[in-house]
Amino acid sequence: MQYTRTVEALKEGTVIDHLPAGQGMKILRLFKLAETGERVTVGLNLSSRHMGAKDIIKVENIALTEEQANELALFAPRATVNVIENFEVVKKHQLELPETIEGIFDCPNSNCISHGEPVKSFFYVKPTATDTKMKCKYCEKVFSKDIVAEVK
C-alpha cells in the first residue's frame, strides 16, 4: 500500500516492480529509460512485504516489449513488469532469461572489434548452476553477467 502514496498511479505505460533494492538506478541507466523523454517515476528502498526493500520504476507512455522484459530477467528474475493502459494492467510479462541480448551492454573486452564499428553489441546468454554467462558474438569471450553489466 505504501507505494500508492509515494508513487502516483499510472495511466499509460509500464510499471517495473519488485526490483531488488539497489537495482533501480542500474536498470534505469542500462535501459536508457531516462533518455526516452517520457515521465519516469522511480521509487527506491520502498518497503515490501515479501522482499523487505524494493525499487520500482514507472515509465509513462512506453510499453516494454517481451524482449526488453526478458533482458530485465538478467538482473531481477523476480521483478514484475506490468503494461498499463487507462489505469488497467493489460499485460503481465512472465520474465524469461533471453537466449541472446543485443545492444544493451558494451563488450567488456576493450580489444573487441564491436567497439567503434557500426554494429550493436551481441551476447549469447547461458545460465549455469551458479551464474549467468554471456558470450560475445564477436570476440567470443565469455563473461559473468555481473561483469558485463558493470560496463559503462
Place this chain on the structure above:
Amino acid sequence: MANPLYRKHIISIPDFSREELELVVDTAGRLKHSPRNDLLKDKLIGSCFFEPSTRTRLSFETAVQRLGGNVIGFADGGNTSAKKGETLADSIKIIGSYTDAVVMRHPKEGAARLASQFSAVPVINGGDGSNQHPTQTLLDLFTIKETQGTLENLTVAFVGDLKYGRTVHSLTQALSQFNCRFYFVSPEALAMPDYICEELDEKGVQYTLVSSLDDVIPQVDILYMTRVQRERFDEAEFKKIQGKYVLRADMLANARTNLRVLHPLPRVDEIATDVDSTPHAYYFEQAKNGVYARQALLALVLNETV
C-alpha cells in the same frame, strides 16, 4: 549438391560440424597428393593483413597461387585507411566488391566475424587478435590425420602455454568432436582456462592436468608443444619453471612409435634441435601442410564441388 562450405565464411572452429572438419582434412589430403592448378582459375583473392604475419600470409598466398588464383592485398594494415579512421565494416565492403573471397588477419578479436557481416564474398579468418585462427587448427587436424590415419580416439598432450595459446584452445575444441582424450601439461600460471575445461566437462571429454612432461610421453599419440614466453613471468618465477617444458630427444626413448611432435612454430628453445632428426619430429611437415589445408578451404569455399 554443393559442398557444405561453398560460399561460407570461415570464422571460428566452433562453427564447424564434425563432417565439415573432415571434409577440409580429406580435401587437404587429396590436394597434397594430386595437386590442382585450376580450382581458383579466374579467381581473385583479397589478402588483407591489418596486422603483419609473414608466415600466415605467405602460406595463404602460396595456396592461392598453387590453385591458379590471383592475389591482391596488403601485408601491413598499419599503412592503410584504418589509420585514417575508416571502419573495418567500410574497408571490407569495398575489398569484398573487388574480389571473390577475402582472407584477413586483424589485431582485434571478432574482426573476421564483423567483416563477414559486411562482405558480399566469403571471409576467411587468418587470425583475429587473441581469439581464433581456424586455418591453424585445420592444418593441425590434417597433420594429425596424416600421421595417425585417424582423428578418432587419440590421446593428445598439449604442453607449455595453455592459457594464452589460442591454437591450443581451438584444437582441443575441434578434437573434442572426435572422442580424443587430453593431457594438459603446463605451469600453473599458464594452465588451460576454466572456460575451456568447462566446455570439455559439458561434452564429457576426458582430460588430465599434469605438471610433468616425462610422465605423459609414453601415453600419447600426439605431443603438441607450444612456447612458454619469458615475458609472462618475473625472473624468479621463470627460473622455477625454466626447462620443465622443454622437449629433448632422450625424453622420447619410451614414446610410442606412432608418436608425433607438433608445434605451431616458430619454436625458440622448447624443442631441442636434437629432436629434429628423430622419427617423431613432424613440425616442419606440419608447417608445409598449412598450404594444403588453406588450399582445401579456399577450394571448398569457391567451388561447389572439389
